[in-house]
Amino acid sequence: MKTIFTTGQVAKICKVAPRTVSKWFDSGRLRGYRIPGSQDRRIPRDHLIRFLKEHGMPLGELEDEAVGKILLVGAESLIRSALTDNMISDQFKLDFATSGFEAGIQAESLHPDCVVIDFIMGRNEAVMIAQNLRKNTQYADTVLVGLLSDEDNASGFDRSVFNETFRKPFDSALLAERIRTLIGRKKQLI
Secondary structure (H helix, E strand, O other), X not given: OOOEEEHHHHHHHHOOOHHHHHXXXXXXXXXXXXXXXXXXXXXXXXXXXXXXXXXXXXXXXXXXXXXXXXXXXXOOHHHHHHHHHHHOOOOEEEEEEXXXXXXXXXXXXXXXXXXXXXXXXXXXXXXXXXXXXXXXXXXXXXXXXXXXXXXXXXXXXXXXXXOEEEEXXXXXXXXXXXXXXHHHHHOOOO
C-alpha cells in the first residue's frame, strides 16, 4: 500500500495533467510537502483521499484502501435496512447476497473487508459459507460476523471460524459500531 505519491502519480489517479496537480498543490487545495532542495512535491495518501472525497472525485485505484466493503449474506430486510442506515457513510460500501452461491460471486467481485452472515438462511449453509471463505487465502483477513437466532445454540458448529457472533435480537447500532471497529483495525480508514 503506497503512502506517498508524486504529482505524476496523483495525475494518473485523477486522470488530469501533472500541471493541474501542481496548481492544486501550489494553491493549497491539495496538501503535501516539497522535497528539501528541490521543487518536487509529495502528497501523502490520507491528504489525497481527503482531497478526492471533498471534491466528489472518484477514488479510482485508492477505493480498495479508502472504503470498507461489507457483504451482508441472507439477512432479513429489517436487519438489512437497519445496518444500511447505521453504516451510511462514504467510508463504507454495502452489498447484499441472498444465498451461498450469490455470496461466493459477490465476494469474488467485491473482495469484502467484512462478511456478515445471517443464520436465518440455515445454520449449515451459513457455516459452510464462512468455512469456504476461510479456506480461500484471498479472504484470510476478511472479518466474518455471524448473526445467530435463538435456535442456533453454541453446540453443533465451530464458532472459531467467525471473528464475532451476535445473538438476535441485538442492537443494530452496536453491530454497526463493532463492524467499524473490526474493519478499522484491518484498514486505516480516514
